[in-house]
Amino acid sequence: MKFNYKETTNDLQTRIDIHTQYGKRNIDEWMLEVLPLSQGMKILDVGCGSGKQCFLFFDHLDGECEIVGGDVSVELLQDAVEVANEKEANIQFLPVNFNERFPFEDNSFDLVTCCFAIYYAEDMPFTIGEMHRVLKPGGRLFLSGPLPTNKQVFYEIITEATGKTIPPMPGSSRFSTEIMQTVESIFSEAEMLNFENPLVFDDSPEPFLDYTKASISEDRKLWNTLFDEKENFNEVMDKITRIAQARFERDGKLVMTKVVGGIYGKK
C-alpha cells in the first residue's frame, strides 16, 4: 500500500507539544516501563523523525548506549542532529527508508523501535523482515501506533463538519491487523500492549483546533480528499471550529483519547 504522505517539522512538533501539555498520561513513561532498556545496548529507532524516542532512550540510559536513529526525511534528521549537537549526545542519525534494505549488518541490534511510523511502509513483510534481520537473536522489536478506537472525538467532529468519509488512515486502519499479523509471522514471540491517554481541553477548544490543523494540514497530503485547495481548507477548518466550539460549550470541555497499541516482538 502506498500513501502519498510527508511529515513536516512544524506539524509534527505541534502535535507532540499538545500531547505533552494536555495528555493525562505520558507515553514516554509508558515506553520506559515496557521496554527492556539497559546500559550497553545497541538500539535502532526507525522513522525517528526529529529524534524524540532516541533522546528519551539516551537520557534514560545516561548516554551509556549506542543509538542510531533513521528516517527518510532529511529535514527531520537535520533537526535531530541539531538537538544532538546542542545536548552533546552521541547519537548517530542517518537516512533509512522502510522500503529499501536497511544499511546495517545482520544481527547488529539489541532493540529496534519504530514509533508512530511503521504504517507508512509500503511492503510490511519486507520492512518488518528488515527489522528482524538487523536484530540480534533474542533481540526485541517495539512498534507503536494508533488502534481503531483512537481519537474518536476528532474523527466525529471532522465527519460532522465535512459530511465526508474519513480517508483511510495509514495507522489505525491496519496497526492491530496487518502489522500485528506480520510481526506474528516473522518473530518467534509477539504480543500487543495497550496505552490510553485522554487529552483534556477544558480551558478552550483552541488546542484541539491547533491539533486538528496540524493533522489535516495539506502539507501532509493525507487528508486532501476533504478539501481541494487552500481556500477550501480554511472553509473546512471554519466548520470544524464551529462544531468544536458548540461541543465545548455544551460539555464544558473536549476530551480526545489517544488509544495506542504497542507491538512487542522477540527474535
Ligand SMILES: C[S@@+](CC[C@H](N)C(=O)[O-])C[C@H]1O[C@@H](n2cnc3c(N)ncnc32)[C@H](O)[C@@H]1O
Ligand atoms: C508521525 S512521525 C513519528 C516520528 C517519531 N517517531 C516521533 O514519534 O516523534 C512519522 C515518521 O515516519 C517517517 N517516515 C515516513 N515514511 C518513511 C519511510 N519510507 N522510511 C522511513 N521513515 C519514514 C516520517 O518521515 C516521520 O518522521
